Amino acid sequence: MTSAELRSTWSLASIYALRMLGLFLVMPVFVLEARHYPGGDDAALIGLAMGVYGLTQALLQLPLGLASDRLGRKPVILAGLAVFAIGSLVAAWAPSLHWLVVGRALQGAGAISAAVTALLADLTRDQVRTKSMALIGISIALMFVLSLVLAPLLTPLIGLAGLFAITGGLALTGMAVVAWVVPPEPAEHRLQPRGGLRQVLANRELLRVDLGVFVLHAVQIAMWMAVPTLLVQAGIETAGHWQVYLPAVVVSLLIMGGFLFRLERRGYFRAVYLGTVALMVLVQLGFLGSLGQPSLWALGLLLTLYFVGFNTQEASQPSLVSQIAPAAQRGAALGVYNTLMSLGIFSGGLLGGLVLRGWGAQGLFVACSGLMLLWLLLAWPMKAPASSRR
Numbered sequence: 001m002t003s004a005e006l007r008s009t010w011s012l013a014s015i016y017a018l019r020m021l022g023l024f025l026v027m028p029v030f031v032l033e034a035r036h037y038p039g040g041d042d043a044a045l046i047g048l049a050m051g052v053y054g055l056t057q058a059l060l061q062l063p064l065g066l067a068s069d070r071l072g073r074k075p076v077i078l079a080g081l082a083v084f085a086i087g088s089l090v091a092a093w094a095p096s097l098h099w100l101v102v103g104r105a106l107q108g109a110g111a112i113s114a115a116v117t118a119l120l121a122d123l124t125r126d127q128v129r130t131k132s133m134a135l136i137g138i139s140i141a142l143m144f145v146l147s148l149v150l151a152p153l154l155t156p157l158i159g160l161a162g163l164f165a166i167t168g169g170l171a172l173t174g175m176a177v178v179a180w181v182v183p184p185e186p187a188e189h190r191l192q193p194r195g196g197l198r199q200v201l202a203n204r205e206l207l208r209v210d211l212g213v214f215v216l217h218a219v220q221i222a223m224w225m226a227v228p229t230l231l232v233q234a235g236i237e238t239a240g241h242w243q244v245y246l247p248a249v250v251v252s253l254l255i256m257g258g259f260l261f262r263l264e265r266r267g268y269f270r271a272v273y274l275g276t277v278a279l280m281v282l283v284q285l286g287f288l289g290s291l292g293q294p295s296l297w298a299l300g301l302l303l304t305l306y307f308v309g310f311n312t313q314e315a316s317q318p319s320l321v322s323q324i325a326p327a328a329q330r331g332a333a334l335g336v337y338n339t340l341m342s343l344g345i346f347s348g349g350l351l352g353g354l355v356l357r358g359w360g361a362q363g364l365f366v367a368c369s370g371l372m373l374l375w376l377l378l379a380w381p382m383k384a385p386a387s388s389r390r
Contacts, residue, residue: 051349
């Protein structure tokens, strides 16, 4: 990677990291803390508050992705971060669960993922783009680890409201990075004719990835409505959950970087992609088998395997979209991709809450297993991009 590509990658990764740290900080404790708000006795309403962020993301990812094709990436990113910061402050102030829903919805309206990913694709060459996307994926994973450590420690001191206030501050910091550190979009890309949605929506390979990101994030949100309770049943109080999460994520990153990415570079992209999906199917079945008397060691192993699959997919999927889509359609393609990601977040929160209320944790993990299996079957005919083939 050139020095310009390194600067682009690390600055855009820092924007992702700051934004995702704010989102991840509340995830490990949200379900437990939301119960203390007026209206917190309704599991479905808690699920809505957790997942409505994904609904507003879904509504705005595509329009903002298209806008970044036409108006430029950086103006759209700055505007999205400003809205995200406002939503964070509303959530910090929220006196009830209903106001918390409003704040989370505003957070989701800052839908910048498509614009950020498209700008990174604009600023990097094809042969290094997977590495750039992987570094962003690793930064997201590291923020997830950090949030798992910090959230249980900070929550007793500042509460859920304080976590949202920190989130707002991180968004403002991200705006400063965009303004003063991130390189501008290349002039030649701004002059290219821009494609519409028709070509993007007609591309079967793109649609396979879009389905995958929907399932990946729906299951992530849904399963986290039950995993904290399993850890409590295994004998670990909420403040100590990081002791399980941290080693699980760190080990998964070592496996991903030291083994799986090497296989991808040697031409086994399809095998790694499908193998990690199959791995997450087995993990959901493992959680299902752990109900009743969960073992701490079993839960730790399952979480490690889950993070291997999740982190590998987080790094591979956006790179795959940017390689499949022509440069003139990247904003649109990544807008569709991030729309499906956001719909997955929303669906995982809302439907996860409904399934948990109606059928308990057993029904939740059965549903998650079924979704993962459906993804595996529909992704099976996929073709690796030309740069990743053996």
